[in-house]
Amino acid sequence: MNCEEYREAIAADPAFDGGVSHVAGCSDCQAYQREMQSLNLRIAKAMLVDVPELKMPELPDIDTSGVTSLPTPKRSMKPVWFAIAATVVLATSISVRMSGVFESDYSLADDVLAHIDHEPGSLRASNAAVSDDRLVRAVPASLATYERGESLITYAQPCVINGNSVPHLVIRGQYGPVTILLMPDEKVAEATPIEGANVKGVILPVGDGSIAIVGGRDEPLEAIKKNVLNSVTWTT
């Protein structure tokens, strides 16, 4: 691959991860890559126009006589289905709380734990890093940027929690996988501890959003927290 081919590829897709050997030895192409990635981030910000409140049109009754049941939700790594289920659970929880039947302590920390429980595949130990392409798809420039730094990112998936897009990353920690959920739309007032059956972690306030970091009980999270906070920039 020569300079022209590399630059065409990176201008077409700033997440292009080919041409590694060429770019490693070409400072001009390294500069061009940085320029394109920076331009891409600014394009994403420029495209984020304000969205008016949803006005649902009047929906006509549909003849469902031929419909026996809805598609069965699959219990697997299916972020959208899980998000819908989580939304329903949350809505139910809120309505129960509002009805005064009992005092619920449902929280964002519960959402985070439930989400991790429902994506068990994300916690498989791995030494393989996800590609840049995969990372960019999980963390779209319209939400945030995530600098890899020295972390080995082994899992990257765009997910939804409480109806909001949440990039779900897993990095390799000292004793096992560590989950990172980037939640630009979930504001928390202060650092909130997370305690699960075999995991512990924290939800950190970051600007108008928050970041959840969850690892095994023995995992030292302090250094990871610092690295993650240095790696993430919201673009929303």
Next chain:
Amino acid sequence: MTSSSIQGERRQRFDSLVSVFYQDMYRFAAWLSRDKAIAEDVVQEALLRAWKSLDALRDDDAAKPWLLTIVRRENARYFEKRRLETVDIDNLSASQAALLAESPNEELDDLRTAIFGLDDDYREPLVLQVLMGYSTSEIAEMMGLKQGAVLTRLHRARHKLKDSVEQ
């Protein structure tokens, strides 16, 4: 299962999908039409069409591209029906100008104006890639193009934007 409970489940499923993807639908429509008022109309029509054909969506994991494809078709239908002329960037209507007049950041304003001025052929794949997070092969499928054509359009779009903001 009774008809009313099927209707209720259907409505719940629809509301859940819309709550997750409404923002993407609106922003896609806004950048396709380059007009906030038209984008609202297009999204209303798209929601209605999606509601009517919801049972055709068998897998909710595919909901986002399904909804965006509906928005894309509704936008094309809107412009076909009205035979609207090409947008003249020096003579914008209020709702066209509204798309450009939101950022307090001058550099972003310039970039937004440059995106606004891109031809549809360049702007659409760029929105799908940058804002919606699709790969070039997925964009090719959605737009009915070869992947090479998408790569060329994206490459040219970024160069046009780069030139515009550097001027």
